[in-house]
Amino acid sequence: xxxxxxxxxxxxxxxxxxxxxxxxxxxxxxxxxxxxxxxxxxxxxxxxxxxxxxxxxxxxxxxxxxxxxxxxxxxxxxxxxxxxxxxxxxxxxxxxxxxxxxxxxxxxxxxxxx
Amino acid sequence: xxxxxxxxxxxxxxxxxxxxxxxxxxxxxxxxxxxxxxxxxxxxxxxxxxxxxxxxxxxxxxxxxxxxxxxxxxxxxxxxxxxxxxxxxxxxxxxxxxxxxxxxxxxxxxx
Numbered sequence: 001x002x003x004x005x006x007x008x009x010x011x012x013x014x015x016x017x018x019x020x021x022x023x024x025x026x027x028x029x030x031x032x033x034x035x036x037x038x039x040x041x042x043x044x045x046x047x048x049x050x051x052x053x054x055x056x057x058x059x060x061x062x063x064x065x066x067x068x069x070x071x072x073x074x075x076x077x078x079x080x081x082x083x084x085x086x087x088x089x090x091x092x093x094x095x096x097x098x099x100x101x102x103x104x105x106x107x108x109x110x111x112x113x114x
Numbered sequence: 115x116x117x118x119x120x121x122x123x124x125x126x127x128x129x130x131x132x133x134x135x136x137x138x139x140x141x142x143x144x145x146x147x148x149x150x151x152x153x154x155x156x157x158x159x160x161x162x163x164x165x166x167x168x169x170x171x172x173x174x175x176x177x178x179x180x181x182x183x184x185x186x187x188x189x190x191x192x193x194x195x196x197x198x199x200x201x202x203x204x205x206x207x208x209x210x211x212x213x214x215x216x217x218x219x220x221x222x223x224x225x
Contacts, residue, residue: 004157040122042202042215043158056212091157101146101209105157 002026004106006092012112018080021109025073025094032069033103034077035091043091049075082113117141120203120216129225133190137203137216140184144205144214147179149188152200152218161201162188193223 005024013019025032030051035043046065048056051072060067064083069075079086089110093103120137127133135149145166150158162177164170164186170177176189186205190197200218 041217042118042120042204043213044215045212048212059212093157101148101163103160105159107155107157110155 004092004094004104006090006106006109008109009107010110010112012114013082015084015113016081018078019082019111020076020078021090021092021111023075023077023092023106025075025092026096026104029094029096029104030072031095031097031103032075033093033095034067034075035093035105037089037091037108039088046077046090079111082111084113087111087113117214118203118205118216121219122217124220124222126222126224127193129193129195129223131193131223133193133197133221133223135188135190135201135203135219135221137186137205138184139186139205139214141205141207141214142181142184143207146206146209147177147186148204148213149175149177150202150204150215151197152202154199158202193221195223195225198222 032049034046037043047060047067049069067077089108091108093105095103118139147164149162151161152158164177167179167181174191178187200220202218203216204213206213
């Protein structure tokens with residue numbers, strides 16, 4: 001069974017440029033999460049989807065970050081414009097049922113803003 | 115004070131040693147406790163999951179939760195070089211509230 005797939009694996013952009021990350025969850029998983037992991041820190045939740053509905057986006061910096069999950073499957077996370085402080089690993093996770101106790105993580109996208 | 119405190123290490127042990135990893139927390143509402151293993155440049159992988167207090171064993175791994183002390187532990191017996199990774203504790207008040215992660219402890223098991 002394929003795991004959570006994220007692309008790209010690495011991205012280097014200049015500040016003020018836009019960037020987008022893509023996530024394909026495990027087939028059949030209705031719940032999808034985006035996390036951000038800064039260097040030397042644990043992941044922090046940005047947004048959680050139940051199917052195509054964003055049910056928890058309280059930690060998403062909405063002035064520059066946006067996310068969508070069309071048709072309740074794949075998801076994209078966008079930053080526009082990127083800032084130096086956005087450099088981090090962006091992790092996508094999915095779970096079959098509601099609840100984060102059974103979430104599976106992808107390998108992440110490492111973003112460097114220069 | 116952060117909600118979840120975890121010593122970042124690094125921790126270096128010889129192969130075969132018993133490893134003890136710990137986290138403390140301040141939020142008494144936490145009921146779900148997890149340990150994740152994260153290899154370099156990989157996503158976190160769920161190792162152990164415990165609800166409320168008590169012990170849970172899975173092979174060489176044992177998770178303990180002491181809610182009275184707000185303290186959780188992960189023990190690794192007969193540690194192997196393949197156990198070298200960062201270990202993250204995570205906890206939440208319910209299945210649908212966000213996980214709060216510790217910073218992670220970097221472990222090296224030397225052959």
